[in-house]
Amino acid sequence: MTTEVRVPALGESVSEATIATWFKKPGDAVAVDEMLCELETDKVTVEVPSPAAGILAEIVAPEGETVGPNALLAQITEGGAAAAPRDTATAAQPAQDKTADGGKPKMAGNKVDVMVPTLGESVTEATVATWFKKVGDTVRQDEMLCELETDKVSVEVPSPASGVLTEILAEEGATIDAKARLALITENGAAGGAVGIGGPGDAPVVDPDKRIQKADEVGSPGDGPEQIVPREDAGRTDIEDAPSARKAMAEAGVSRDQVQGSGRDGRVMKEDVARAAQAPAPAPQRTEAPQPAPAPRAPSSAEDMRREERVKMTRLRATIARRLKDAQNTAAILTTYNEVDMSGVMDLRNAYKDQFEKKHKVKLGFMSFFVKACCHALKEVPEVNAEIDGGDIVYKNFVHMGVAVGTPNGLVVPVVRDADQKSFAGIEKEIAELGVRARDGKLTMADMQGGTFTISNGGVYGSLMSSPILNPPQSGILGMHKIQDRPVVVGGQIVIRPMMYLALSYDHRIVDGKGAVTFLVRVKEALEDPRRLLMDL
Template identity: 55%
Template sequence: MADITVPVLGESVTEATVGTWMKAPGDAVAKDEVLVELETDKVSIEVSAAEDGVLSEIAAKEGDTVEIGALLGRIGSGSGAAPAPSAPAAAATPAAAPSGGGDSVKVVVPAMGESVTEGTLSQWLKKPGEAVEVDDPIAEIETDKVAIEVPSPVAGVLSETLIAEGTTVGIGTEIAMITAGASASAAPAAAAPTTAPAAPASSSAAVAPSVRRISAENDVNPADIPGTGRDGRATKGDALSYVAQGTKSASAAPAAVARDIGPREERVKMTRLRQTIAKRLKEAQNTAAMLTTFNDVDLTEVMAMRSKYKDLFLEKHGVKLGFMSFFTKAVVHALKEIPAVNAEIDGTDLIYKNYYDISMAVGTDKGLVTPVVRDADTMSLAQIEAEIGRLGKLARDGKLALSDLQGGTFTITNGGVYGSMMSTPILNPPQSGVLGMHRIEQRPVAIKGEVKIRPMMYLALSYDHRIVDGKEAVTFLVRVKENLEDPERLLLDL
């Protein structure tokens, strides 16, 4: 007898509504077969069978509100159990049996953050037959925003991998088996297949309620939706992608054919993070009325202050005094004066934010991410430098949590570290402003009728003209310039 319970639903989500049961009491079920769909205010979650058997009881009826861990139903043993489905592309060959084995423990996909229900198993960090310790990362799952490591729940030996690299997996999906307390076998382990191509949706596979609903709303046939789920079943994401492409039927337009590549070309699949970056940047261009205004800033005073106090600052606070803390303080000061740059559009409403969570663009091997410095207006220069350093290290190590990336009100991006002289930064939706920093150059400038050589930097403010007027944008950038050219203004709140 196995209980069917409500899984973790994501950050801040504590309850759900029971959607459609796809099986009735007495029906045979196979392991990993979808039994019921739960609807939250954010996402739809499918609950699958943990083992073969017969659905003996339904405890929560359609329309009931249930909390995490609540009993949905039970699976009992029985001769009427459905035969196990044919081996999917992602199935792995079991490893050589470990010696001294104990109980087999399932490894499942953990909760991946608010509104995130699936990811791509990008890499196995351990191979079947290898010993693992508690909390050892055994696999990496890449979502639209961050990469998440799946830890081992017990010490033992990774006996089997159930999912191939490149496969899309949802929360709660079983991806591996670990033999608890076992020692590694000397025999080489068979690795999982390296590819898991998407199969066309099977007409016999159960259609998820979310797929049926999306199909009905957009007048498409659910059977035409190419599926990437288990046994070729279409997921909610497949349905949304299908509709977004404007496809009304399988015969409406031929599938795009990848072009042949030459002998000196290489084809590499875009990561989910890179696909999301591309999608969001294009959405920003298509949605916002984006303009960019420019100015330059003389950093003589900031550089003199850094030079004078950098050793004492490091000795007292344990972090180096950089430029980003000055720019963050200057931006926050300007945002308080020009609140439209810190606001966002929600339908036909404007939302003004009386807090200052500054997103910092960080370049990584996998793409650009924007972790957030929370409540920057309440932080000292030392606290800002420490937080930027912490978030930067997490970004480069691929260990940012979704909570580190969500909720920024304004973005700062520093192309100067790569040598950029000038650029037009793109908005980070739903934010209405982004400040672009550039390289510092010694340039001749006229000061009180005399030509001086000063450390100058071009600044660029891209803004959404739907909410920020040109006068406000220019004033904002002038305030940033004034605060940096005379840092004492920040101390005196002028």
């Protein structure tokens, strides 16, 4: 009897997990509730226990793979001998296989469409960014096939079935609608190693101690498309890095040789690429007798073109450009400035940050003070929290605070919902979670919709002063900047204080200058005396 091992419940808001570690390998005996593997989600690590005693016959989802809720992870043969893994299937097996959808037998050759997954209510099209598989590759159910880019997020497309990728209908760079077919999969196909299908013409039996390597890795051109090379002859194993890691290497311009893999057998994971990208470049080696460089000469336009690099704009970057230009063309944008003495916030934070972190399990940063101060000011000047809809002005009696976050792919604005109802700890926790998801490219459409006001912190990059641009259809955005010690006059004396310039950009169509200045002054007052926030003054 065979028992399936599936992904356990991950939580209401968690839609995927990554296989971090397998504690067992095919052929190992396992006991009931013995830990088989460990999954990593955005928030927690989940251990997967064995649902039955027996032999781990097959691992369907290897380390580094991303899987969805209830996805098939492995197969256990209860009380029997170890079952042959799928890539060592012999001709004696029957020509049908039980699959993940209810255990019903499926015949070889059944075609399965790979469709565009749900993109979000307001998203009608996407661009095919990257294919992780090519035609003829063997794929497992829930294994990532390709990645799509929409206006706001990247969407990974898992395989709906196990088999062979027989046709790609939408190539990289193609723009497709929300109901398009992306590819075809032949269930239990023979290419790349059939699943449970015997007979002449099947893929050769592969020894587990051997690896398939490309011809250009183990031989010379003309040696054939693929060769099966024993590990001892090849000198190394061909380790497939995680798809997310390969994409991250391409985006960061990091070569495979620069990355030290932390996964099993040296597999490169996404976090390994991030570490490699942040590592300082090696110092140039000094030579005893450097040769003088040739005299520079004016390059021709053809030479310049050879040294240029042309990269197609991503959908996210194109959408950012379009929305920002629309904001300039539509709204009457004006900016007002002020400065704030950050001493009060810094003193309060230094006095309570350790107790705050100990109690709430999150660090006390500056952003929660600014969110609270803006919520306080928006109550007094509600037009800054409003928007124009045709001939109407829509006033919002709530604050969904957008927090602009810079990512390798561009600027995104996740939203802290009902920020005016949340505590300092609640705001800090939500901002931290959204920041991690933004960095990892895991924000959903819902995370970035519905904002009524936005805060942008250019100070983290060293900006001393700037004019932020509106995030339509919002009517206001606050720009934070670098905290810098400056001389100021206090009580007739020149003193040094940690000062920050604030900038409020607003839509002058519905926000008058008086309202904009009043809003910024209220933010300034609340930050310079944070006790006002606690007493709602």
